[in-house]
Amino acid sequence: xxxxxxxxxxxxxxxxxxxxxxxxxxxxxxxxxxxxxxxxxxxxxxxxxxxxxxxxxxxxxxxxxxxxxxxxxxxxxxxxxxxxxxxxxxxxxxxxxxxxxxxxxxxxxxxxxxxxxxxxxxxxxxxxxxxxxxxxxxxxxxxxxxxxxxxxxxxxxxxxxxxxxxxxxxxxxxxxxxxxxxxxxxxxxxxxxxxxxxxxxxxxxxxxxxxxxxxxxxxxxxxxxxxxxxxxxxxxxxxxxxxxxxxxxxxxxxxxxxxxxxxxxxxxxxxxxxxxxxxxxxxxxxxxxxxxxxxxxxxxxxxxxxxxxxxxxxxxxxxxxxxxxxxxxxxxxxxxxx
Amino acid sequence: xxxxxxxxxxxxxxxxxxxxxxxxxxxxxxxxxxxxxxxxxxxxxxxxxxxxxxxxxxxxxxxxxxxxxxxxxxxxxxxxxxxxxxxxxxxxxxxxxxxxxxxxxxxxxxxxxxxxxxxxxxxxxxxxxxxxxxxxxxxxxxxxxxxxxxxxxxxxxxxxxxxxxxxxxxxxxxxxxxxxxxxxxxxxxxxxxxxxxxxxxxxxxxxxxxxxxxxxxxxxxxxxxxxxxxxxxxxxxxxxxxxxxxxxxxxxxxxxxxxxxxxxxxxxxxxxxxxxxxxxxxxxxxxxxxxxxxxxxx
Numbered sequence: 001x002x003x004x005x006x007x008x009x010x011x012x013x014x015x016x017x018x019x020x021x022x023x024x025x026x027x028x029x030x031x032x033x034x035x036x037x038x039x040x041x042x043x044x045x046x047x048x049x050x051x052x053x054x055x056x057x058x059x060x061x062x063x064x065x066x067x068x069x070x071x072x073x074x075x076x077x078x079x080x081x082x083x084x085x086x087x088x089x090x091x092x093x094x095x096x097x098x099x100x101x102x103x104x105x106x107x108x109x110x111x112x113x114x115x116x117x118x119x120x121x122x123x124x125x126x127x128x129x130x131x132x133x134x135x136x137x138x139x140x141x142x143x144x145x146x147x148x149x150x151x152x153x154x155x156x157x158x159x160x161x162x163x164x165x166x167x168x169x170x171x172x173x174x175x176x177x178x179x180x181x182x183x184x185x186x187x188x189x190x191x192x193x194x195x196x197x198x199x200x201x202x203x204x205x206x207x208x209x210x211x212x213x214x215x216x217x218x219x220x221x222x223x224x225x226x227x228x229x230x231x232x233x234x235x236x237x238x239x240x241x242x243x244x245x246x247x248x249x250x251x252x253x254x255x256x257x258x259x260x261x262x263x264x265x266x267x268x269x270x271x272x273x274x275x276x277x278x279x280x281x282x283x284x285x286x287x288x289x290x291x292x293x294x295x296x297x298x299x300x301x302x303x304x305x306x307x308x309x310x311x312x313x314x315x316x317x318x319x320x321x322x323x324x325x326x327x328x329x330x331x332x333x334x335x336x337x338x
Numbered sequence: 339x340x341x342x343x344x345x346x347x348x349x350x351x352x353x354x355x356x357x358x359x360x361x362x363x364x365x366x367x368x369x370x371x372x373x374x375x376x377x378x379x380x381x382x383x384x385x386x387x388x389x390x391x392x393x394x395x396x397x398x399x400x401x402x403x404x405x406x407x408x409x410x411x412x413x414x415x416x417x418x419x420x421x422x423x424x425x426x427x428x429x430x431x432x433x434x435x436x437x438x439x440x441x442x443x444x445x446x447x448x449x450x451x452x453x454x455x456x457x458x459x460x461x462x463x464x465x466x467x468x469x470x471x472x473x474x475x476x477x478x479x480x481x482x483x484x485x486x487x488x489x490x491x492x493x494x495x496x497x498x499x500x501x502x503x504x505x506x507x508x509x510x511x512x513x514x515x516x517x518x519x520x521x522x523x524x525x526x527x528x529x530x531x532x533x534x535x536x537x538x539x540x541x542x543x544x545x546x547x548x549x550x551x552x553x554x555x556x557x558x559x560x561x562x563x564x565x566x567x568x569x570x571x572x573x574x575x576x577x578x579x580x581x582x583x584x585x586x587x588x589x590x591x592x593x594x595x596x597x598x599x600x601x602x603x604x605x606x607x608x609x610x611x612x613x614x615x616x617x618x619x620x621x622x623x624x625x626x627x628x629x630x631x632x633x634x635x636x
Contacts, residue, residue: 111615117434121439122566123618126570126611130612133608252440282451285448285450285454286447289445289448292441292444293440293448296428296444297441300437
């Protein structure tokens with residue numbers, strides 16, 4: 001690797017320019033004369049990417065695996081929908097949705113972040129079930145029969161697309177900033193060893209609440225964007241456990257704890273969701289489950305890990321193992337004190 | 339106003355419920371204890387157990403109670419196969435890992451999908467001549483079926499406890515639970531015992547699912563509400579002992595049953611979760627943390 005310095009210098013600059021190129025390409029995409037169906041696919045994928053990146057902040061960076069992100073998605077969707085029905089402008093409604101989802105995240109997080117590891121995971125499943133039950137019974141949400149949006153003005157698909165693109169850009173930017181910040185470092189410390197993190201002065205509980213609130217705000221915003229597009233939401237849809245699964249699955253596919261892994265996962269998931277599931281609706285759980293098991297057993301670092309493994313074939317997969325050790329709990333060697 | 343008879347009826351209902359809850363949670367405890375895997379596929383195994391009983395009843399007219407006991411060996415083998423096929427490939431750990439969680443979760447999704455493809459998504463139930471029969475003891479009414487299910491659950495748990503206490507397999511299991519490294523040094527075959535423990539846990543999940551099929555209607559999503567409950571129970575019970583599970587099941591059943599007096603039925607699913615959070619906040623080591631020493635000594 002001695003001769004690799006200039007090459008890695010070039011690679012660094014490529015990897016810093018690539019996101020901007022991608023953004024520009026996506027901005028000019030609608031003017032390329034794509035069909036409405038393709039734009040719709042891009043729109044949905046972008047919304048998924050927002051949630052995926054948001055989940056990764058909590059599940060990847062901080063290592064707190066949550067099965068309950070549908071709660072924030074749903075809260076955002078309902079808040080956005082209710083505000084828009086009151087005549088609030090869509091973007092203000094999205095901000096309101098983000099704020100409401102943050103508040104919900106504090107209510108959920110305050111007790112559950114006292115729990116660790118599997119306790120936290122199971123608690124989030126419980127939260128998801130409890131909230132869905134609650135929402136199906138409340139009057140303000142229209143109960144189980146759902147809620148219809150009454151937005152005035154013409155329907156412009158491109159506007160929805162740009163909204164989602166902006167949200168995805170914001171989410172990725174936040175993710176990148178956090179990854180490079182002291183806060184991100186604290187989250188990594190929490191993921192690796194919460195007690196050790198506390199020993200060096202990280203307030204794990206507060207850090208987890210913060211990052212949870214940020215992630216919930218992004219997820220809530222995505223929910224509102226989706227609600228505005230779909231114009232109809234119901235508790236069995238946005239609060240469904242399946243929504244939580246989808247949000248969790250994307251970062252896992254792409255590679256959790258990385259900046260671009262969740263994005264990649266979102267793209268792959270969007271394609272799977274739209275193409276495979278649309279064509280084979282009765283085996284979508286089989287697809288998701290099989291994919292999940294395959295990733296866990298074959299490449300726990302997801303597509304990003306696979307990429308690293310291919311790129312660094314010569315140096316075996318030492319980096320991949322390192323990520324494996326950090327992310328997937330104690331590795332084969334660690335944890336064997338004897 | 340609650341009369342003494344009402345109170346007694348509720349108490350008996352709680353006890354019956356506790357029996358079922360116990361049977362459905364012991365499997366999870368065994369697997370968690372030996373392998374430190376939170377088996378999210380537990381709900382899937384329960385669902386399969388329910389359909390197993392259903393198929394036996396429909397095709398061969400075998401009583402679901404008998405079907406439940408037939409489920410034990412079948413699901414034992416099924417669980418061993420799953421362990422051989424999937425679980426043993428997980429990285430070893432003495433703590434629950436994300437990979438184990440996601441693997442079992444993925445498998446649960448696959449099981450659900452297989453069930454959807456096989457049986458469709460309509461709710462099914464098993465109706466036998468004694469489904470609605472009751473025993474009347476003065477003002478107290480007991481559903482015969484619930485009593486039978488309760489008895490089956492208690493008997494099976496007692497047998498499990500006997501196996502864990504008396505047999506060589508049980509001793510190995512307990513050794514692995516207490517100290518996996520020391521157990522392996524003394525010659526316990528970790529892989530073999532894990533495989534059998536996974537089989538045992540699966541067997542009890544299938545058994546409990548078959549028992550539940552006599553009381554509730556079921557569909558491929560059957561078991562999710564019970565998954566959170568099972569986890570609450572094993573947390574309450576200290577995660578790794580049969581008496582602990584019995585205790586946790588009793589606590590949850592009593593709380594759920596008597597909460598009917600205060601909480602609208604629509605919000606019932608939230609109770610087990612609330613109990614979990616409250617208990618973990620008040621007693622971070624679970625209720626059993628308080629009593630663990632007692633049991634260890636016993």
